[in-house]
Amino acid sequence: MDIINFKNFSWKYSGYRGWTLHNINISIKKGEFIGIIGKIGSGRTTFCSSMLGLVPHFYPGIMEGEIIIDGVNVKETSISELSSHVGLAFQSPANQLTGAGTTIEEELAFGLQNLGVPYEEMNKRIKDMLKLIGLEKFGKRSPFELSGGQQQKVAIASVLIMNPNVLVLDEPTSQLDPLGTEQVFDMVKKLSKKGITIIMSTNNINYLSKFADRIVLFDNAIIKVDTPNKILTDIELLKKHSLTHSDITEVSIRLKKMGLYKGELLVNLEDLKKVVQGLIK
Amino acid sequence: MSLIEIKNLFFEYKEGIKVLKNINLFLSKSEVVAIIGQNGSGKTTLVKHFNGLLRPTKGEIIINDETTIKKSVAELSHTCGYVFQNPDDQIFNSVVEDEVAFGPTNMGIKGIELKVRVDEALKTVGLFEEKKKHPLDLDLNQKKLVAIASIVAMNPELIILDEPTTGQDHAGLIKVETLINELRKTHTVVIISHDMNLVARVADRVIMMCNGEIIFDGSPKEAFTKNDLMKKTYLKPPIITELAQSIKGFRKDILTVDEFMEELIRLRKNKK
Amino acid sequence: MASIGLSSYVEKDSFFHTINPLTKLVILLCVIIMSFTLSGFVYILLLLLIIIPIAIKSKVLSLTFKPIFKLSFMFILLFIIQGLFHPYATKKLMDLPFGFTLWEDGLLYAAYIASRLFVMMVFGYWFVLTTHPGDLVSSLTKIGLPHALGYIILTTLQIIPRISGQMQTIIDAQRSRGLETEGNLFQRIKSFMPLLGPLFMGSVQQSVEKSMALEARAFSSKGKKTSYRKTNITNMDKIIMTITIIFSITWGVLSWIL
Numbered sequence: 001m002d003i004i005n006f007k008n009f010s011w012k013y014s015g016y017r018g019w020t021l022h023n024i025n026i027s028i029k030k031g032e033f034i035g036i037i038g039k040i041g042s043g044r045t046t047f048c049s050s051m052l053g054l055v056p057h058f059y060p061g062i063m064e065g066e067i068i069i070d071g072v073n074v075k076e077t078s079i080s081e082l083s084s085h086v087g088l089a090f091q092s093p094a095n096q097l098t099g100a101g102t103t104i105e106e107e108l109a110f111g112l113q114n115l116g117v118p119y120e121e122m123n124k125r126i127k128d129m130l131k132l133i134g135l136e137k138f139g140k141r142s143p144f145e146l147s148g149g150q151q152q153k154v155a156i157a158s159v160l161i162m163n164p165n166v167l168v169l170d171e172p173t174s175q176l177d178p179l180g181t182e183q184v185f186d187m188v189k190k191l192s193k194k195g196i197t198i199i200m201s202t203n204n205i206n207y208l209s210k211f212a213d214r215i216v217l218f219d220n221a222i223i224k225v226d227t228p229n230k231i232l233t234d235i236e237l238l239k240k241h242s243l244t245h246s247d248i249t250e251v252s253i254r255l256k257k258m259g260l261y262k263g264e265l266l267v268n269l270e271d272l273k274k275v276v277q278g279l280i281k
Numbered sequence: 282m283s284l285i286e287i288k289n290l291f292f293e294y295k296e297g298i299k300v301l302k303n304i305n306l307f308l309s310k311s312e313v314v315a316i317i318g319q320n321g322s323g324k325t326t327l328v329k330h331f332n333g334l335l336r337p338t339k340g341e342i343i344i345n346d347e348t349t350i351k352k353s354v355a356e357l358s359h360t361c362g363y364v365f366q367n368p369d370d371q372i373f374n375s376v377v378e379d380e381v382a383f384g385p386t387n388m389g390i391k392g393i394e395l396k397v398r399v400d401e402a403l404k405t406v407g408l409f410e411e412k413k414k415h416p417l418d419l420d421l422n423q424k425k426l427v428a429i430a431s432i433v434a435m436n437p438e439l440i441i442l443d444e445p446t447t448g449q450d451h452a453g454l455i456k457v458e459t460l461i462n463e464l465r466k467t468h469t470v471v472i473i474s475h476d477m478n479l480v481a482r483v484a485d486r487v488i489m490m491c492n493g494e495i496i497f498d499g500s501p502k503e504a505f506t507k508n509d510l511m512k513k514t515y516l517k518p519p520i521i522t523e524l525a526q527s528i529k530g531f532r533k534d535i536l537t538v539d540e541f542m543e544e545l546i547r548l549r550k551n552k553k
Numbered sequence: 554m555a556s557i558g559l560s561s562y563v564e565k566d567s568f569f570h571t572i573n574p575l576t577k578l579v580i581l582l583c584v585i586i587m588s589f590t591l592s593g594f595v596y597i598l599l600l601l602l603i604i605i606p607i608a609i610k611s612k613v614l615s616l617t618f619k620p621i622f623k624l625s626f627m628f629i630l631l632f633i634i635q636g637l638f639h640p641y642a643t644k645k646l647m648d649l650p651f652g653f654t655l656w657e658d659g660l661l662y663a664a665y666i667a668s669r670l671f672v673m674m675v676f677g678y679w680f681v682l683t684t685h686p687g688d689l690v691s692s693l694t695k696i697g698l699p700h701a702l703g704y705i706i707l708t709t710l711q712i713i714p715r716i717s718g719q720m721q722t723i724i725d726a727q728r729s730r731g732l733e734t735e736g737n738l739f740q741r742i743k744s745f746m747p748l749l750g751p752l753f754m755g756s757v758q759q760s761v762e763k764s765m766a767l768e769a770r771a772f773s774s775k776g777k778k779t780s781y782r783k784t785n786i787t788n789m790d791k792i793i794m795t796i797t798i799i800f801s802i803t804w805g806v807l808s809w810i811l
Contacts, residue, residue, distance in 0.1 A: 329725070334725050334728065334729065353733075354728045354729065354731075355728070355731045355732070355733055358729055358730060358731045359731075363726075363729040365722065365725070365726040365729070367722075369751060369755055369758070370719075370723050370726045370751050370755070371726040371727060371730070371747075371751060372750075372751060372754075373746055373747050373750030373751050373754075374750075383730055383732075384730040387730060387732055387733075431730060432729075432730065435730070435731065
């Protein structure tokens with residue numbers, strides 16, 4: 001069943017000449033993990049914001065077409081209402097903390113208070129969420145004392161706690177160190193396994209190659225949607241849109257040229273490892 | 282020849298928390314040094330001592346055989362250029378070339394020389410065509426280059442780049458890499474980075490920090506084979522290195538695809 | 554970074570930490586009104602006899618009086634200036650060397666001001682120490698303070714440490730480009746633009762992102778809101794409020810007729 005449906009969606013920010021996104025058509029199934037790749041300025045962030053309705057409700061501009069998410073029409077639904085269907089987290093962990101709460105528990109409670117969730121229910125959801133993100137012991141600590149990776153986990157949890165069916169992550173690790181990146185990626189992996197639909201924009205192709213079901217290549221429009229293997233090994237396509245392929249793919253290309261390997265080009269370390277082991281045995 | 286020499290450097294914040302512990306370091310002229318480590322390991326605190334933004338609690342920093350204790354940040358900025366991580370923390374002019382001229386102007390450079398320096402710096406980073414633009418009209422990749430140009434125009438012997446690839450896409454990454462290779466011809470370059478691919482490609486030397494101490498100082502090849510240290514600092518080697526290390530028989534210090542292929546061929550020959 | 558920013562709230566397990574912030578606000582307001590209306594500074598100072606047991610019960614006694622000690626210099630100065638130079642002084646207390654005179658009405662006037670300030674500050678600081686800013690705002694929103702205004706009050710408390718951290722980064726970045734931030738006035742004024750420009754742009758960018766983050770959490774939701782921090786007005790609160798008001802009126806009347 002489709003949970004997300006873009007029909008001929010286009011968007012132009014007011015004050016800008018061109019369309020940031022042009023004629024977007026894509027259907028996403030419930031429980032899918034979609035990776036979004038593209039260069040800076042390719043419209044990835046706009047695509048991500050459109051699912052929560054920041055485009056067209058928060059930013060001024062011109063919208064064409066239609067977005068249906070989790071049964072609601074984005075254009076006709078307020079952002080606050082959409083927040084029960086779609087959770088959006090973005091780059092800067094600190095900017096996403098509301099600062100209204102002095103503890104992590106209160107930070108998590110913020111959205112629930114706005115939705116009018118009763119205290120007992122709130123309390124239960126907060127406990128569950130803290131457990132899910134592995135911060136049970138930190139509930140009473142200030143979110144500002146956490147590391148970047150932990151802050152980002154709190155930021156994701158704080159939208160997730162509103163029980164959306166779709167989680168959209170716009171470059172959630174670009175401001176984190178390797179440890180923080182790993183923490184956030186691990187969490188996303190876990191959420192995906194629980195059946196939450198995940199849309200994640202990141203240029204970490206090694207991660208996407210392992211966990212994404214499909215990858216969407218953006219360049220102010222959807223250039224191509226396909227499996228990680230198909231997109232991430234299409235070196236001409238990537239190059240054309242200012243992206244590059246992984247060193248894993250590069251090795252598989254060279255092996256092919258040397259006639260040592262005949263299968264599909266590879267993106268995954270484990271797959272290539274097997275091939276190379278076979279060659280030196 | 283040494284450009285910077287650091288002797289027994291200790292640094293603590295007011296509360297008595299030791300942030301740097303007994304740092305001893307030589308930086309030679311014309312080398313590219315990468316400082317790596319987890320956030321909070323003391324990387325930024327260390328380089329802030331190079332140009333006097335922070336002063337040691339104990340120990341000494343010597344630049345070109347002179348102690349820096351009595352020199353102001355402004356004076357030290359002539360030798361040590363420091364490009365901060367976020368270009369938005371420094372850009373304030375409405376025209377790119379004015380932004381780049383700010384540093385040299387502070388040094389007292391005027392007229393033709395100023396113009397030449399600004400133009401040269403913009404050419405070095407590849408933004409000469411955009412010099413009349415408003416910085417807000419530039420994308421993230423370009424803003425970073427403006428920040429770098431504004432330091433290059435001051436022509437310091439040492440250029441520190443704090444997280445030069447954060448927030449950059451592939452095109453930006455390539456530009457930064459090319460730029461570092463250009464700068465290394467005439468400058469000593471220090472990069473602070475989490476990007477091990479960049480480190481593997483450009484660094485002559487890697488300094489690994491953990492809890493305010495230098496735990497490793499050597500070549501990138503050697504650094505990435507120190508699995509225990511890498512683990513301790515939560516760093517992962519480039520994926521090609523990881524691949525090589527995961528296959529029995531392969532050399533553990535492979536940094537590039539070329540090296541990987543050579544090794545593969547060698548191993549196949551041995552088999553025969 | 555301080556967790557609650559400007560607020561000096563101290564987490565303690567005490568009776569006065571658990572009562573409704575509005576009750577404490579009533580106590581504070583009564584004290585402020587009394588300190589302006591009571592006749593005779595002795596009556597005002599006697600209010601201190603009340604705060605001491607309250608502060609002990611709240612487990613913040615020494616903290617409550619700490620700011621007063623820090624400002625004791627100011628109080629001494631007040632007595633010296635008013636005692637020697639009170640503009641409408643008529644009653645002489647004694648002559649001092651070098652032609653100075655110590656005025657009785659000057660000292661009396663200083664005593665009035667000092668006792669008011671003293672009492673208000675001590676009670677005010679006790680209020681801040683025992684009242685969680687989140688509780689205060691949540692109880693104020695319950696009696697009609699607009700939700701958005703409540704949020705603004707809360708975040709203002711937190712934003713200052715963040716801005717000062719960012720300012721430090723900008724100062725460091727510009728100093729690294731040879732900017733002199735110290736020196737004479739002219740030099741300082743010249744350094745305004747390079748420092749305030751990025752700070753301003755950064756703040757705009759941050760507030761845009763922050764408001765998106767708020768929207769993502771249903772901030773503008775129209776329906777009824779709930780509160781995670783419990784701030785109900787209990788019978789105990791009602792009793793304390795009534796006692797406070799009755800006491801204040803009695804004390805006020807007493808001060809005027811005795």
